[in-house]
Amino acid sequence: MTLDPLLPRKVLFIGDSITDCDRLRPVGEGVMGTPLGTGYVALVAALLTARRPAHRQRIVNMGVSGDTVRGLAARWLSDxxxxxxxxxxxxxxxxxxxxxFSRTNWGDWQxxxxxxxxxxxxxVTETRAAGIGVSVAGPFFIEPDRTEPMRxxxxxxxxxxAEVAAEQGLGFIDVQAAFDRALASLHPMAxxxxxxxxxxxxxxxxxDAVVAGLFGAL
Known part of the structure; x- marks a missing residue:
């Protein structure tokens, strides 16, 4: 399912440090400074503005650095x-x-x-029950060797x-596939x-992957 970029809508992004990127607290929304942070959420808003100047989306960033899915669950009601x-x-x-992989003493945090x-x-189920649409973007590791343990x-x-998205009839954004295409020409360090x-x-x-997944070709 793709969204109409001209239809007024509030789109909220939530995740870990990749989403957070020093966004505004308590709610990452606004026009002064960098309320959406300095990462992909801000770029999504910029791409929409540049390619569809009449777009009517309100973009909100609620990423929190270090979060796991357990962390998301703990703040889902408020955030x-x-x-x-x-x-x-x-x-x-x-x-x-x-x-x-990063430490041996994370214990129950794993x-x-x-x-x-x-x-x-x-x-996903609770959010849809509240009448809110959902898209799922897959996690990624910027490593071309698929046999590498963390990859x-x-x-x-x-x-x-991807399976959860399919079971719920949701859109899935394959971020790893987008990186894999780039890694065909680039070293991960790039x-x-x-x-x-x-x-x-x-x-x-x-x-680019998020915009394509949410809005199709702009």
């Missing part, structure tokens, strides 16, 4: 349902995977695939996100030194 958007874009899962699937499904596990979580936090070019790759 999504209470804001009453017309549509929500969820991109979560990178920290759910990364914490299993999010297994069963909890990831169940929690994401519950958030393989991230692919598994992205597959879960996009993200840690293979997780993109520079501006990487955020543009995400923004």
């Amino acid at each position: 999504v349902l209470a804001i009453a958007p017309d549509h929500v874009v969820i991109m979560i899962g990178i920290n759910d995977v990364w914490r299993a 999010i297994g695939p069963e909890e990831y699937r169940a929690t994401l499904t519950r958030l 393989a596990r991230m692919d598994a979580y992205a597959a879960i996100a 996009l993200a030194p840690d293979r997780v936090h993109p520079g501006l070019a990487g955020h543009m790759i995400i923004a």
Whole structure:
């Protein structure tokens, strides 16, 4: 399902540091400074403005650095349902995977695939029950070798996100596929030194994928 960029609508983006990017607190919305942060959410708004100057979307950024799907669940009422958007874009899962690789003492902070699937499904179901549209963007790892352990596990979580979207009849934005196309010509270091936090070019790759997934060709 694609959205009409000319139809008045409040679109809320929620996720981890990739979404956050130093957005305005408590609510990432406005016109002064960088209320949407400095990442893909701001670029989505910029692309809409540049390519469809008559667009009527209100863009809101509610990303929080470090979040897992468990963190999203803890703040869903205040940061999504209470804001009453017309549509929500969820991109979560990178920290759910990364914490299993980055340190050995994350303990209960690690999010297994069963909890990831169940929690994401519950958030989607609750949001749709409130009359809010939902799109799911898959997590990614900027590494071309699909046998690399973290890339393989991230692919598994992205597959879960895609399955949840399909089961609920939602749009799925395959961010990993967008990065894979770029990685056919670029080294991962050209996009993200840690293979997780993109520079501006990487955020543009995400923004292009999100705009195409939400609005089609502009």
